[in-house]
Amino acid sequence: MTNVGGNGGSRGGGGLGRLGRLATVIRAGLRSNFGLATLKHRLFKEKKDRWLVPLIGLAALGVLPTLYGIVLLIENAYLLLKPMGQERALLTLGLLAGQLLILLFGIYYIISAFYFSRDLEMLIPLPLRPSEVMISKFAVIMINEYLTVAAVVLPVVITFGIMARGGVGFWVNTALVYAALPIIPLAVVSVLVVAMMRFINVSRKKDILILVGSIVLITASLFLQVGLGRSRGPQANPEAIAAFFTSPDSLLNQVGSKFPPSIWATKAVAGGFSGEGLANLALLVGVSLAFFAGIVVMSEKLFYRGLVGLGETTGKKRRLTRDEMSRRVSSGRRAVAAIFAREWRIMNRTPIFLLNGVLVVVIVPVLFIVTARPGSSPWGAAIPKIIAAADPLPLILAAALIMTVCGSLNGTSSSTFSREGAQFWISRVIPVAPREQAAAKFLHSYLIAMLGVVTASVVAAIVLHLKAVHLAAAAGLALVAGVLLTAVGMIIDLARPLLDWTNPQKAIKQNLNVLLAMLADVGILTAAFFGVRALIRAKLAANAVLSVLFVGLAALAAASYRILLKFADKRYPEIET
Amino acid sequence: MPVIELTNVSKSYNRGKVKAVDGLTLTVKPGEIFGFLGPNGAGKTTTIKMLVGLLRPDAGRIVVEGFDVAKDPLKAKQVTTYVPDYPAVYERLTGLEYLNFIGDVYGVPKAERIERIGKWLEIFELAPVVTNPIQSYSHGMKQKIVLTAALLPGPRVMVLDEPLVGLDPRAAHQLKEMFREHCDQGKTLFFSTHIMEVAEKLCDRIGIIHKGRLVACGTMDELKALDRTEQSLEGIFLELTDK
Numbered sequence: 149m150t151n152v153g154g155n156g157g158s159r160g161g162g163g164l165g166r167l168g169r170l171a172t173v174i175r176a177g178l179r180s181n182f183g184l185a186t187l188k189h190r191l192f193k194e195k196k197d198r199w200l201v202p203l204i205g206l207a208a209l210g211v212l213p214t215l216y217g218i219v220l221l222i223e224n225a226y227l228l229l230k231p232m233g234q235e236r237a238l239l240t241l242g243l244l245a246g247q248l249l250i251l252l253f254g255i256y257y258i259i260s261a262f263y264f265s266r267d268l269e270m271l272i273p274l275p276l277r278p279s280e281v282m283i284s285k286f287a288v289i290m291i292n293e294y295l296t297v298a299a300v301v302l303p304v305v306i307t308f309g310i311m312a313r314g315g316v317g318f319w320v321n322t323a324l325v326y327a328a329l330p331i332i333p334l335a336v337v338s339v340l341v342v343a344m345m346r347f348i349n350v351s352r353k354k355d356i357l358i359l360v361g362s363i364v365l366i367t368a369s370l371f372l373q374v375g376l377g378r379s380r381g382p383q384a385n386p387e388a389i390a391a392f393f394t395s396p397d398s399l400l401n402q403v404g405s406k407f408p409p410s411i412w413a414t415k416a417v418a419g420g421f422s423g424e425g426l427a428n429l430a431l432l433v434g435v436s437l438a439f440f441a442g443i444v445v446m447s448e449k450l451f452y453r454g455l456v457g458l459g460e461t462t463g464k465k466r467r468l469t470r471d472e473m474s475r476r477v478s479s480g481r482r483a484v485a486a487i488f489a490r491e492w493r494i495m496n497r498t499p500i501f502l503l504n505g506v507l508v509v510v511i512v513p514v515l516f517i518v519t520a521r522p523g524s525s526p527w528g529a530a531i532p533k534i535i536a537a538a539d540p541l542p543l544i545l546a547a548a549l550i551m552t553v554c555g556s557l558n559g560t561s562s563s564t565f566s567r568e569g570a571q572f573w574i575s576r577v578i579p580v581a582p583r584e585q586a587a588a589k590f591l592h593s594y595l596i597a598m599l600g601v602v603t604a605s606v607v608a609a610i611v612l613h614l615k616a617v618h619l620a621a622a623a624g625l626a627l628v629a630g631v632l633l634t635a636v637g638m639i640i641d642l643a644r645p646l647l648d649w650t651n652p653q654k655a656i657k658q659n660l661n662v663l664l665a666m667l668a669d670v671g672i673l674t675a676a677f678f679g680v681r682a683l684i685r686a687k688l689a690a691n692a693v694l695s696v697l698f699v700g701l702a703a704l705a706a707a708s709y710r711i712l713l714k715f716a717d718k719r720y721p722e723i724e725t
Numbered sequence: 726m727p728v729i730e731l732t733n734v735s736k737s738y739n740r741g742k743v744k745a746v747d748g749l750t751l752t753v754k755p756g757e758i759f760g761f762l763g764p765n766g767a768g769k770t771t772t773i774k775m776l777v778g779l780l781r782p783d784a785g786r787i788v789v790e791g792f793d794v795a796k797d798p799l800k801a802k803q804v805t806t807y808v809p810d811y812p813a814v815y816e817r818l819t820g821l822e823y824l825n826f827i828g829d830v831y832g833v834p835k836a837e838r839i840e841r842i843g844k845w846l847e848i849f850e851l852a853p854v855v856t857n858p859i860q861s862y863s864h865g866m867k868q869k870i871v872l873t874a875a876l877l878p879g880p881r882v883m884v885l886d887e888p889l890v891g892l893d894p895r896a897a898h899q900l901k902e903m904f905r906e907h908c909d910q911g912k913t914l915f916f917s918t919h920i921m922e923v924a925e926k927l928c929d930r931i932g933i934i935h936k937g938r939l940v941a942c943g944t945m946d947e948l949k950a951l952d953r954t955e956q957s958l959e960g961i962f963l964e965l966t967d968k
Contacts, residue, residue: 477825483830578831721778
């Protein structure tokens, strides 16, 4: 066995030796998690996957129009808030949204990385302190979080910096604040998770734990969101409004009052090298370090204790009677049905897959109801009035878009091959044509997309008060678009399935294919948007616009499904396991 | 007519830099137990994976029961089952669900399923846990469920990579009996092993692969005749692979 670090692996060791050992463990964790060595090997030694580089570049270009729209929105908000001295609230909103996102994703990442990643079996017997193992895991999660929140935080902070003509202090502090941003929320989640693992006997209930833990946190973050939504405005009397807007940063303080680190972060970024900026930076970094030190101390005492017995699962021993066996032995399903049943069972019995597939299509529409219901936010109350007076065409299109997003923008189709992981050899050796296997997987992914469309239809009926005929038109469009997006997601995953994961989270949440498919989906929906806009500008009647869109999507859907089946026949034999 | 036929089969990794299998030619006859031996990294697993269609050869041809594995893969797969060296199976399914899945995709009739599943679950002592998730099985139990799944379709050809690793002595003994029974019915078995004693006692013919090349192939008597020293298989193996 190789010793990690420079002091012969003794548990105590000198300060420098311990730091070296820690750096080695962190480096190993990062390399293994992000597959850097594998990626380097594939790109430079085997010279495979090189097509990915221009593809990612192209996908990034595809996002530019959406990003441009977001930047424009932020610019306008800045110009609106600036005369009232409230522009810094924008920063708070961006940073707070980032921290909430870290909190939300943190629960998946922490439970999964701290307790259910298989490399723990290798790390625990090594002469490492529990805190060193925990810190290496924490570092991996931090990097994941930086990538996750970049899309939310960076556009706000960078646009603000450019609009406000931020100096060196602004940009230096931005980098430091960004680096510190995940620590406090992740530490909070870590404390909750480590304590829970230590004090609750979860060895037989780990799947339920992930599910319950995630749902509890999602619910909590929903309430937090609603709470923040309610705190966004002043009381509705003229004096209060006047007082609110004449006091600089009142909006900032109001928004950030539920989570003070977002105020410190805002003041550190906006203040730059001024006294206020440096003091708030010191406060944020200091508190973050204190939280970090706290979880290091706690992990020494509690981390390994929660792990004992976690990898063990047991079941009751019971012999089936002859009759029971006869009943439970299948009388012979068709291969497509058998593969569909396998997909369905594995997806629903793996908590990370279930949360990201089936539950997300239910949770997203419900989230929409909670945030959009009258009273929870200023625009929630306005929706029914706007809709009653509006032209039905944009309403149908908007509802179709919501249904499509709810049904198809999850990782089910774009991780369908990756989810098989090390078991992919079974799909390769069974006597079932790849196109049949792809068809079964398509049915499974599409069923989940349909579930999303149905849930979103219920939401659209409740929130948007759409007429039945409009709802049916929107659902029709979403169902056809769902075929296209499902097939595209599967094609992307089939091109380069991620099969060498040791932690199921990597197959769906940290899978580049899921991201690429989402970018492709955004690209397709943007193209559809421009197509429809051109039709409307050409003065086509509403029914004609909807018919053209439906036929266009149906043609693309049929083509993409055929391509998927052909690609499966070509690609399966090439995937060497 | 041979059941398994490999002709000039080669496979390399890293764009040709590492040659795993180099011009391998061998045949296996019906009813034969063929043992495939070689040191670590000699090319055994690569050969086996090419045989079952998991890897594509760079050159050469593989035919199973008259079906070209590259050109007619589904027909070749229909008559072959495979047991890998590591039992990676669907952990979230129960043992019975996994066996049903295999029965469905190979099209095994219900009566045969019940008979074969019942028989092998009893032999491997898996009957009391067959409705539990595979996740809860030990390594050896996972190996046994993969073996049961491989036996379920009653295949003409079984290909096994290190099948005895991880099995307890009783299961290993029963598996060896099954090997003989399987081949007495005119079916064929191709397996790799590091256990010389098993290969010596059980196999009708043995092939020894070293650095991707077949360095010896034949019955035990034919191998002994190679150096005329009447050595044990272990001695022959060490001599042939010590280069």
